[in-house]
Amino acid sequence: MRRAVCPGSFDPVTNGHLDVIERMSRVFDEVVVAVLINKSKQGLFTTEERIDLLRQSVAEWPNVTVDSFHGLLVDFCKARGIQVIVKGLRAVSDFDYELQMGQMNHSLAQVETLFMPTNPLYSFLSSSLVKEVATYGGDVSRLVPPPVLAALKAKLSG
Numbered sequence: 001m002r003r004a005v006c007p008g009s010f011d012p013v014t015n016g017h018l019d020v021i022e023r024m025s026r027v028f029d030e031v032v033v034a035v036l037i038n039k040s041k042q043g044l045f046t047t048e049e050r051i052d053l054l055r056q057s058v059a060e061w062p063n064v065t066v067d068s069f070h071g072l073l074v075d076f077c078k079a080r081g082i083q084v085i086v087k088g089l090r091a092v093s094d095f096d097y098e099l100q101m102g103q104m105n106h107s108l109a110q111v112e113t114l115f116m117p118t119n120p121l122y123s124f125l126s127s128s129l130v131k132e133v134a135t136y137g138g139d140v141s142r143l144v145p146p147p148v149l150a151a152l153k154a155k156l157s158g
């Protein structure tokens with residue numbers, strides 16, 4: 001069985017993330033979307049909220065599951081028998097950092113890293129940008145799935 005993980009903070013998940021996840025779901029038998037738990041960083045959404053929003057957003061793909069992890073991603077992969085990490089790349093600047101991470105992950109646990117270029121429609125898109133635009137009342141309806149849009153409105157209205 002070909003299994004892969006798509007890791008990230010997903011605070012919140014965007015249509016750019018979903019594009020990569022959906023494309024992965026056509027290549028791998030199982031895709032695990034792994035939400036990073038970073039206790040030193042305060043996000044807009046809690047880990048539980050991000051997991052719930054992701055589960056709602058990937059429900060149409062039966063071979064995609066959502067989980068969370070803390071610590072080293074390669075430890076998560078080893079514990080679950082996942083051999084491949086897939087990272088979406090928006091720009092060349094993403095590649096420099098992700099290449100180093102991929103090389104480190106391979107040296108630690110022989111886990112391979114594959115890079116998937118983001119659909120050009122979403123090359124500018126980041127969770128941080130979505131949060132900033134939404135905070136100031138901008139329209140992000142084309143940038144996030146409906147459950148995230150509703151959650152952003154609810155979170156930022158009060």
